[in-house]
Amino acid sequence: MPKLVDGIIGWxxxxxxxESEVVGTRSGRNQKYRQMDPPDRSLVTGAARCLCRWSxxxxxxxxxxxxxxxxxxxxxxxxxxxxxxxxxxxxxxxKNLAEAMQLFGEISQKGLKPETVTYNTILHGLxxxxxxxxAKRVYAEMLSAxxxxxxxxxxxxxxxxxxxxxxxxxxSLFNKLERKRENTDIAFYTVVIxxxxxxxxxxxxxxxFEKLSLIGLxxxxxxxxxxxxxxxxxxxxxxxxxxxxxxxKNSCLPDNVTYNxxxxxxxxxxxxxxxxxxxxxxxxxxxxxxxxxxxxxxxxVRENPSVLDMIPELHSKNKY
Numbered sequence: 001m002p003k004l005v006d007g008i009i010g011w012x013x014x015x016x017x018x019e020s021e022v023v024g025t026r027s028g029r030n031q032k033y034r035q036m037d038p039p040d041r042s043l044v045t046g047a048a049r050c051l052c053r054w055s056x057x058x059x060x061x062x063x064x065x066x067x068x069x070x071x072x073x074x075x076x077x078x079x080x081x082x083x084x085x086x087x088x089x090x091x092x093x094x095k096n097l098a099e100a101m102q103l104f105g106e107i108s109q110k111g112l113k114p115e116t117v118t119y120n121t122i123l124h125g126l127x128x129x130x131x132x133x134x135a136k137r138v139y140a141e142m143l144s145a146x147x148x149x150x151x152x153x154x155x156x157x158x159x160x161x162x163x164x165x166x167x168x169x170x171x172s173l174f175n176k177l178e179r180k181r182e183n184t185d186i187a188f189y190t191v192v193i194x195x196x197x198x199x200x201x202x203x204x205x206x207x208x209f210e211k212l213s214l215i216g217l218x219x220x221x222x223x224x225x226x227x228x229x230x231x232x233x234x235x236x237x238x239x240x241x242x243x244x245x246x247x248x249k250n251s252c253l254p255d256n257v258t259y260n261x262x263x264x265x266x267x268x269x270x271x272x273x274x275x276x277x278x279x280x281x282x283x284x285x286x287x288x289x290x291x292x293x294x295x296x297x298x299x300x301v302r303e304n305p306s307v308l309d310m311i312p313e314l315h316s317k318n319k320y
Contacts, residue, residue, distance in 0.1 A: 081115065085117055085121065088121050089121045097126060101134070113147070116146075116148065116149065116150055119138065119139075119146055119149070127157075132160070132164055139157050151184070154177055155187070155188050155191045158170045158173055158174055158192060159191050161195075162192075163198075167195070167201065171204075174192050186220050186223060187222070189217060190219075190226055193205045193208050193226050193227065196230075198230075200234075202236075218252075219250075221257075221258070224243060224247040224254075225257050225258050227243050228240045228247075228261050232261055232268070233268070235268075237274070256290070257290075259281070260290050260293045263278055263293050264293055266278065267297060267300050268296075272310070
């Protein structure tokens with residue numbers, strides 16, 4: 001088996017996004033929606049980042065030192081608020097929502113106003129750990145008395161609803177925003193389409209996809225990947241290939257994720273001859289397996305070793 005793994009990994013390279021990164025919003029990788037402040041060289045934000053890193057490395061941030069640090073910066077409103085944002089983000093990344101929420105409450109107690117980025121960070125953190133009720137409460141508070149939500153805010157909430165099967169609530173919010181034409185772009189629609197696909201609502205996802213051209217939002221590669229992934233997971237491989245043809249026709253070139261989604265679909269439904277064709281094309285385009293596809297292939301080969309016969313001819317094509 002080690003030789004098998006080496007053979008598969010040998011045709012792969014590090015750094016390719018897995019299927020979970022087809023959209024990326026859920027794991028916070030969608031940089032288009034990042035709303036954190038730009039890097040600041042001030043001592044205030046620099047110290048906050050150091051405290052934040054220390055917190056994540058140590059597992060807990062000394063509360064007394066944290067408060068001493070903020071007390072020394074009382075009155076430096078911009079720096080203090082930015083410091084809160086950085087610390088809250090660090091705690092959320094470490095899934096320490098208790099500390100993050102305490103800091104979030106302290107902002108108002110000190111007479112400061114939480115910014116949109118602060119709410120966005122808290123909402124993302126709460127959904128990440130499954131605190132749906134708290135996320136709803138924070139979102140409602142933001143709508144009633146907080147700063148104006150932006151596109152990342154709405155995308156985070158809709159994605160969170162879909163993540164936990166709250167399809168009706170997600171679509172209710174989506175329809176409301178769509179009617180207002182408020183803060184909607186192709187990335188926002190991709191979040192909705194992905195959520196519908198992941199919840200087995202493929203017809204509804206396709207309906208949303210088909211209206212994109214009518215409202216002047218051409219799908220991008222992520223949007224196509226999401227639809228292709230939805231078809232592949234349901235075994236609708238002909239529909240997935242049709243979507244690929246439409247993608248190419250519209251001058252949207254498939255990327256590494258596209259090919260990995262197809263390979264996983266063919267593996268899932270034992271369409272090995274079609275998989276071989278796509279693997280050759282992958283190699284010709286300089287693409288390769290991501291970690292998720294490689295692991296999937298290992299599991300399939302354990303059950304059906306003959307699948308490995310199609311791998312060796314590709315080693316010579318591997319540029320990496």
